[in-house]
Amino acid sequence: MRTRRGLCYPKATNDDDSYRLLKKRKVELDGDFAGRREFFDSLPDDLILSVLCKLSSTAGCSSDFLSAVMTCKRLNGLGMSSIVLSKASRRMLAVKAKSWSESSHRFLKRVADTGNAEACFTLGMIQFYCLQNRGSGASLMAKAAIASHAPALYSLAVVQFNGSGGTKSDKDLRAGVSLCARAAFLGQIDALRELGHCLQDGYGVKKNIEEGRRFLIQANARELAAVLVSCPAAVVPPSWLTWSPRRQGGVGDAGCPLLSDFGCNVPSPEQHPANRFLSDWFADRTGNVPGPGLRLCSHTGCGRLETRRHEFRRCSVCGAVNYCSRACQALDWKLRHKAECALVERWADGEAEGL
Numbered sequence: 001m002r003t004r005r006g007l008c009y010p011k012a013t014n015d016d017d018s019y020r021l022l023k024k025r026k027v028e029l030d031g032d033f034a035g036r037r038e039f040f041d042s043l044p045d046d047l048i049l050s051v052l053c054k055l056s057s058t059a060g061c062s063s064d065f066l067s068a069v070m071t072c073k074r075l076n077g078l079g080m081s082s083i084v085l086s087k088a089s090r091r092m093l094a095v096k097a098k099s100w101s102e103s104s105h106r107f108l109k110r111v112a113d114t115g116n117a118e119a120c121f122t123l124g125m126i127q128f129y130c131l132q133n134r135g136s137g138a139s140l141m142a143k144a145a146i147a148s149h150a151p152a153l154y155s156l157a158v159v160q161f162n163g164s165g166g167t168k169s170d171k172d173l174r175a176g177v178s179l180c181a182r183a184a185f186l187g188q189i190d191a192l193r194e195l196g197h198c199l200q201d202g203y204g205v206k207k208n209i210e211e212g213r214r215f216l217i218q219a220n221a222r223e224l225a226a227v228l229v230s231c232p233a234a235v236v237p238p239s240w241l242t243w244s245p246r247r248q249g250g251v252g253d254a255g256c257p258l259l260s261d262f263g264c265n266v267p268s269p270e271q272h273p274a275n276r277f278l279s280d281w282f283a284d285r286t287g288n289v290p291g292p293g294l295r296l297c298s299h300t301g302c303g304r305l306e307t308r309r310h311e312f313r314r315c316s317v318c319g320a321v322n323y324c325s326r327a328c329q330a331l332d333w334k335l336r337h338k339a340e341c342a343l344v345e346r347w348a349d350g351e352a353e354g355l
């Protein structure tokens with residue numbers, strides 16, 4: 001990169017020469033601030049694009065990026081280029097349901113058009129479940145899945161397992177298992193858990209209890225590793241790794257018991273921004289639920305809504321909760337429903353004895 005003919009790095013001279021050089025430099029800078037010349041405009045575009053790409057890929061939220069590109073006209077023009085938007089991170093694309101607007105939709109669509117897999121998945125989930133645009137939503141999720149986006153692969157697997165957006169006869173269990181296997185290969189925790197339960201139950205695949213158990217342990221171990229990586233070892237509470245094989249999960253527990261065979265306890269996994277959007281969108285059911293009788297997945301970290309009545313599976317014991325997948329059912333069971341379902345079961349037994 002040029003250094004303005006060496007003016008930024010003056011040579012070592014005697015005091016009189018240094019004074020004259022500094023005075024000349026001061027006059028030039030004063031002229032720049034007076035509007036005669038702008039050094040920022042002389043920077044090459046590729047340098048600014050490199051900085052904006054780094055900011056786009058590491059931004060903690062969308063406001064961090066937007067506040068930078070709104071600084072001047074040149075940053076705004078380069079910040080909205082396809083090469084910068086294609087690097088946008090998951091957190092930068094996180095949209096709040098209460099802040100959803102037509103401009104938010106256009107921005108996500110613009111980022112998705114650049115081939116950004118996170119934008120394709122997020123906008124696909126919103127269109128499929130919230131805006132009821134099934135075809136466009138499925139196409140966007142498929143576009144992300146082609147780019148080996150693991151959450152998109154798993155979401156499409158859930159669609160295939162339930163026949164979402166169609167009828168009950170539209171279920172394709174083998175396709176769901178194949179998509180789950182691809183997502184599990186990429187390390188997606190929910191896909192590993194789903195595939196493990198499918199193998200244990202023989203659902204869409206030949207029954208193999210031992211192999212299914214291996215996938216379940218791997219899912220739990222990956223979730224534990226993800227929590228430990230996200231939190232420094234110095235602040236990890238000892239209770240997360242407490243040996244307590246007889247511990248029973250309950251509603252009052254601070255975390256979600258995982259690797260229960262070994263007594264490891266870690267907090268609930270963090271929601272993906274797309275799932276968080278779905279949860280917030282349907283939190284106020286007034287005007288947001290497309291039809292009567294449709295139920296949300298009972299796992300609080302999911303947010304999916306039925307596309308037709310009785311699409312999701314109910315708990316076979318109490319029938320009070322329903323889940324879009326086996327993975328959500330298994331995780332919610334460990335998180336809270338184990339105690340709730342046991343209470344309902346004991347109440348039913350007591351009523352039967354009273355009769």
